[in-house]
Amino acid sequence: MEIAVVGTPEFTLGFQLAGVTHLYHPEGDEALADTMRNLLTQKDIGIVVLDSANLTLLSDRLRSRIADSITPTVLGIGTEEDNTLRESIKSALGVDLWK
């Protein structure tokens, strides 16, 4: 399985330098949502790395689909904190254990 990276060309450049070949540069919120929907259905992708700033641009429904997805696992990284897992824990257990 491969690693895919979604974000601006500046965000993906470093990953390309490390050898990642599945790079996606969607422009606009709609294109980003389409790319994510498409990646969630691909069987050869194991991990999707996403700029965490882009996570906030997605709809709540897609965000919850991303949070529930195991293969591929979507990881938001960046200077902004990715709170999808934290939110899932809060809604499932009723307490915020992320402390």
Place this chain on the structure above:
Amino acid sequence: MALDIKPTRSELINLKRRIKQTQNGYNLLKLKRDGLFHEFRMLLSEMIEAREGLVQTYREAVQGISLAGAIEGGLAVKSAAIAISNHPEVEVKPRNIMGVVVPSVEGSNLTSTIMDRGMGLIGGSAYIDEAADGYSKLIERIVKAAEMEATLKRLLVEIEATKRRVNALEFKVIPEMKEAQSFIQLRLEEMEREETFRLKRFKNK
């Protein structure tokens, strides 16, 4: 609640047996829930640490690539990125934690040497190499974090489902069965009293 049960002795025996079985199941499910929760808590603290490490590594990697871009130029970094021949891959295998199948992610080719980067020893740049190293390290951390995140998600789903089952047994199924049991017992006692009274009346005649 309308009880649609036959007030017979055999029904009472059956019901008693079912209550015992349900209570055993309830105790087992409670143990499973607690075990899963324990596993979840242990993994969660590791995940929090991994997340913090990931953010730190990402910052260092970004710093490295910015430096490489500033010194060598954006075009040189881009051409180095295109030349790379080593591609990281991940393998997802199933692993079992208390009956929950979780993915175990293993990475291969995550780090690359200078020779894999396709630039040669003379044509390469130390800054670009450092940036590539930074991102290789970041990918290693991403693979580890992805495994933990997927495991936590699966455990979370299972904990939620087990919690619902435990609550349903504790607050709905077992109380209803006990109610049915007491209904049959009361009805049988009443029938017994009626029978005694009938016998007495018959004897007096």
